[in-house]
Amino acid sequence: MIADQITGALACTALFWRRRWPVQLAVALLVTGTFAHLMTGPTLIALFIVAAHRPVRTTAWVSAPAFAPLPLFVAPPYLPSRAAPRTASSGRA
Incomplete structure (x- = not known):
């Protein structure tokens, strides 16, 4: 958790270089x-x-590279791994 906060702070600080090296910073x-x-x-x-x-x-x-994992998150709901659970409240018990 601390490492994540430190890297986030360093990333915010690195934004000062966004005008000089925008492509390198984004990558x-x-x-x-x-x-x-x-x-x-x-x-x-x-x-x-x-x-x-x-x-x-x-x-x-x-x-x-930022949009590469997008198909994994918008996969059709009929795939077995993304199917809705069968519960009593869903009416499909």
Whole structure:
């Protein structure tokens, strides 16, 4: 927990470099954001800066790793691992 807070604080501090190295900062925050939960805010800010100040091609390459796990979270509900539990309150007991 303490390590997550320290890395989040370091990520917020690293945002001071977002104008000089926006692409490198966004990639670094994306990579380290997979290990720390509090990196989400600074990572989104860094991705926004890349999208606002760089060409579409650069933005697509930088944001692709951020959207890669998206299909896992929006999987259809009929898959066995994502099925709703059978409970008495659901009417399917």
